[in-house]
Amino acid sequence: MVARKSAFSSEYSWFKGNLHSHSTRSDGKLDPPQVVELYRSNGWDFIAFTEHEFYSYWQELSSDDFLVLPGIEMGLDIPKFGRCHHLLGIHKSGNGAKHLVKAPPAEKDGMAGAQEEIYRLGKEGYLTIYCHPLWSRVEWEDISELRGFTAIEIYNHSSEMENHSGLHLDHWDSFLRRGIKVWGVATDDSHHWMEDYCGGWIMVNAPQLTVADLTEALVAGRFYSSTGPTITDFGLDGDEVYIECSPAKAIHIVTYEPWGRSFYAEPGKSISSAVHRVRGNEIFVRAEVVDSNGKTAWTNPIFLDKKA
Structure with a gap:
């Protein structure tokens, strides 16, 4: 583990x-x-x-x-x-x-x-x-x-x-x-x-x-980096990437090759975390957090390809 x-x-x-x-x-x-x-x-x-x-x-x-x-x-x-x-x-x-x-x-x-x-x-x-x-x-x-x-x-x-x-x-x-x-x-x-x-x-x-x-x-x-939202944690837990943040309407997990995932809050609600399982052969993974005002925060990438 x-x-x-x-x-x-x-x-x-x-x-x-x-x-x-x-x-x-x-x-x-x-x-x-x-x-x-x-x-x-x-x-x-x-x-x-x-x-x-x-x-x-x-x-x-x-x-x-x-x-x-x-x-x-x-x-x-x-x-x-x-x-x-x-x-x-x-x-x-x-x-x-x-x-x-x-x-x-x-x-x-x-x-x-x-x-x-x-x-x-x-x-x-x-x-x-x-x-x-x-x-x-x-x-x-x-x-x-x-x-x-x-x-x-x-x-x-x-x-x-x-x-x-x-x-x-x-x-x-x-x-x-x-x-x-x-x-x-x-x-x-x-x-x-x-x-x-x-x-x-x-x-x-x-x-x-x-x-x-x-x-x-x-x-x-x-x-x-941010124009509004706060990110409290971001990292890897085994084969999962996780992020914790201030209330958001969307969280985007961005990877390459393009196997990431977007998470959206239900109408009238918010989300403050997301977890996404990585395959292990992505070059990198990063995250974007978008709040109800359209303001965004960006993590830096974590490189999964050991050659990077």
């Missing part, structure tokens, strides 16, 4: 945060202290300032109950009309993170340029996240060979508010179906010129509210 194995640790705490935000240091409306106060007052535990081509690490704005992560957003063109690559960098320790320093321009464009930026940021101690693929209009052919990045934005609230281009799961699943471990993140990408804040977030399962603990959990995939 295989023991029940959760994707999360019951000994750790949960921290709510936004990995993608802008201030007056790039194209945002609010200055850094105002951004911090907005998120703190709404119950967030951390944010990352990811200014365009500009490193920042506002350590002095952190406190015992709120953490500011060091970050940057890099952008480069794709030699096809209207397409671009954007990458977030989040420093993994804070030690040696740059502050108020302009980044060097990318030396190449296209996928080769994006790959070089992933490598360059990695050498500087930053994990990388691929940004808003639908907003950037990228096709699978534009990113299929990218490697070494930690996650891809599956929901970007600013893009959704701007022109309904915030939700995109296809490229994420394309990586997962090939056994490539890439996590999915929901972010705000807040600029504060409209209500593009506090709409997409991650819940990180970590020992403490520190740069090192949060980024270690990000690299390990020990978090989930």
Whole structure:
């Protein structure tokens, strides 16, 4: 009998945060202290300032109950009309993170340029996240060979508010179906010129509210993304995948090959858990929770194929 194995640790705490935000240091409306106060007052535990081509690490704005992560957003063109690559960098320790320093321009464009930026940021101690693929209009052919990045934005609230281009799961699943471990993140990408804040977030399962603990959990995939619902547990119990969550109207178990299953609440009722037996030859399994308002939460995948 295989023991029940959760994707999360019951000994750790949960921290709510936004990995993608802008201030007056790039194209945002609010200055850094105002951004911090907005998120703190709404119950967030951390944010990352990811200014365009500009490193920042506002350590002095952190406190015992709120953490500011060091970050940057890099952008480069794709030699096809209207397409671009954007990458977030989040420093993994804070030690040696740059502050108020302009980044060097990318030396190449296209996928080769994006790959070089992933490598360059990695050498500087930053994990990388691929940004808003639908907003950037990228096709699978534009990113299929990218490697070494930690996650891809599956929901970007600013893009959704701007022109309904915030939700995109296809490229994420394309990586997962090939056994490539890439996590999915929901972010705000807040600029504060409209209500593009506090709409997409991650819940990180970590020992403490520190740069090192949060980024270690990000690299390990020990978090989930949400626009509303709460996920309290997700994992494997023998040959069954299980999920426990806040009241929902639907829970979708997503696998590849496509042998997953959807669970629906009866009219006027809700469900808060689901169990699905896996065959064992799926590459991965992940889950989505949809509440009565249509808001969604996404787990990261559990890989069942030991070669992945």
